[in-house]
Amino acid sequence: MPPTQHLRGASRLAIEAVTGITDLVEALHAEIARLPLTASSPRTRGLTGLVYRGVRGVTQMVGGGLDLALDALTPLLGQAGPEQANAAIAALNGVLGDYLEASGNPLATAMxxxxxxxxxxxxxxxxxxxxxxxxxxxxxxxxxxxxxxxxxxxxxxxxxxxxxxxxxxxxxxxxxxxxxxxxxxxxxxxxxxxxxxxxxxxxxxxxxxxxxxxxxxxxxxxxxxxPLERGGQQVQQLLTVSAYSRPFAALAARRSAGIRDLRHASLLEADAxxxxxxxxxxxxxxxxxxxxxxxxxxxxxxxxxxxxxxxxxxxxxxxxxxxxxxxxxxxxxxxxxxxxxxxxxxxxxxxxxxxxxxxx
CATH class of the missing domain: 3.40.50.1820 (Alpha/Beta hydrolase fold, catalytic domain)
Structure with missing residues (x-):
């Protein structure tokens, strides 16, 4: 794949990521605006606290994986060799491969x-x-x-x-x-x-x-x-419990189709x-x-x-x-x-x- 296609694909992904975060912030703002104000506290307790601990955990896992992939793409767009480039693209495809394919992103890997x-x-x-x-x-x-x-x-x-x-x-x-x-x-x-x-x-x-x-x-x-993918699904469901954290459920749902299939070992279309x-x-x-x-x-x-x-x-x-x-x-x-x-x-x-x- 020529470097220009790598650059085009990474740029498109960055634009779409910014758009998605903007939608997330807007949804979170709307939820908070329509709920009664509560006393501020640096740490919440009970079920709400559990939800926010889940949010922090998901953010670390998802953000960490994307950061690794996107950090690896930085040298790829410069002078990285084929081995490093291929490893970076493989990681990115695992996290967002279904989305890359559906959006026609040139970073999607062909079999x-x-x-x-x-x-x-x-x-x-x-x-x-x-x-x-x-x-x-x-x-x-x-x-x-x-x-x-x-x-x-x-x-x-x-x-x-x-x-x-x-x-x-x-x-x-x-x-x-x-x-x-x-x-x-x-x-x-x-x-x-x-x-x-x-x-x-x-x-x-x-x-x-x-x-x-x-x-x-x-x-x-x-x-x-x-079991780890099952845990991801449980966190996603947990996020919908509180109106404050509900917009984050979309972020947890961004796991690729391949990752979600690992939850139960789904091998056929009818078994999704x-x-x-x-x-x-x-x-x-x-x-x-x-x-x-x-x-x-x-x-x-x-x-x-x-x-x-x-x-x-x-x-x-x-x-x-x-x-x-x-x-x-x-x-x-x-x-x-x-x-x-x-x-x-x-x-x-x-x-x-x-x-x-x-x-x-």
Whole structure:
């Protein structure tokens, strides 16, 4: 994408952001003007105090994420290299990707596959990144999963996509894109990437590639939903309780469609706002790795501490209702590891190398 398009897209986003804040201030002014005046106080109490603490928390989370993305865009518009530019755009798409696409903003990411290892041949191994990330981030912190998996005889391909779009939209597009790949296919998804893979499989009726799908591997994927997104939804509802804070509900609602889909792991258009009841594909070897920050977890896995973002039970598809459990061929749990570490940890790579047997 030429720098002029980056500049145009960032400028448009800035203008629309200012307009949105103006609307928010106007709505807040109107609410306060029509309510009886109360004694001023530096801190409110009770339910109102709880609401305002929620407002401050949402402002910090949403503002912090946008600040990181927009701060990263500053050098991009100057002399930043492709790696930094792509990382910044990936973060921005995760936060506002559906809006960028709907408004025709040139910063919206188009879906495409990228070869990750020069000269690699063999069956396609498609790596699907998570929210706010891109395909280059399978290589970081000294780790290089694509190169290690290429040595097994695979051809690693990185999918770049707009992670702020609804998961079902990305799934439908991926289902079409995978038809272009010849030969056997393996899908490896981190976090949201695993949900995207399952969505594509569920929407691939009548296509050729599902018959060639050999394996599905997910790393820290919230198959049963992500509690942090549920918390965001609860805060949004809480903000509507008080007339003073009601205008802020629109700000909390600005989470992208992709983020909202993580709440219940919604994979199909018909399942928007609720959990999808989609089994794992029949006849395909399916593997899942979960991480826990605990050193020595005890009790049943359903109660284990997760990786900081995704509970162990969700990553392994272990629902309390038998009808909603996912029957993985194999599972593994890695201790003392956080969510992002699933893409760099040597123990995770060793488990993948064990499952993805060398191609002969």
């Amino acid at each position: 495409r596959l990228h070869p990750l290892v020069d000269g690699a041949t063999g069956p396609a191994l498609v790596l699907l990144h998570g929210l706010c990330m891109n395909e280059a981030q399978w290589r970081r912190d000294g780790a290089d999963f694509p190169a290690a998996l290429a040595r097994l005889g695979y051809r690693p391909l990185g999918l770049r996509y707009n992670s702020g779009r609804a998961i079902w939209r990305n799934g439908a597009e991926l289902a079409e894109l995978l038809d272009e790949l010849p030969g056997p296919i393996t899908l490896l998804g981190h976090s949201m990437g695993g949900l995207l893979a399952r969505s594509a499989i569920a929407q691939a009726q009548g296509r050729r590639w599902p018959a060639r799908l050999q394996r599905l591997v997910t790393l820290g994927t919230p198959h049963l939903g992500a 706002g609720k959990a999808s009841r989609i089994p794992l594909p029949a006849g395909v070897a399916c593997h899942a790795i979960a991480a826990t920050t605990a050193k020595k977890p005890s009790g049943p896995p359903a109660r284990w501490l997760g990786d900081g973002l995704v509970p162990v039970a969700s990553a392994l598809g272990q629902h309390r209702e038998a009808s909603r459990r996912l029957a993985f061929t194999d599972t593994a749990v890695i201790t003392t590891l956080g969510h992002l570490g699933l893409q760099t940890d040597a123990r995770v790579l060793g488990q993948l190398q064990g499952w993805l047997t060398p191609v002969r």
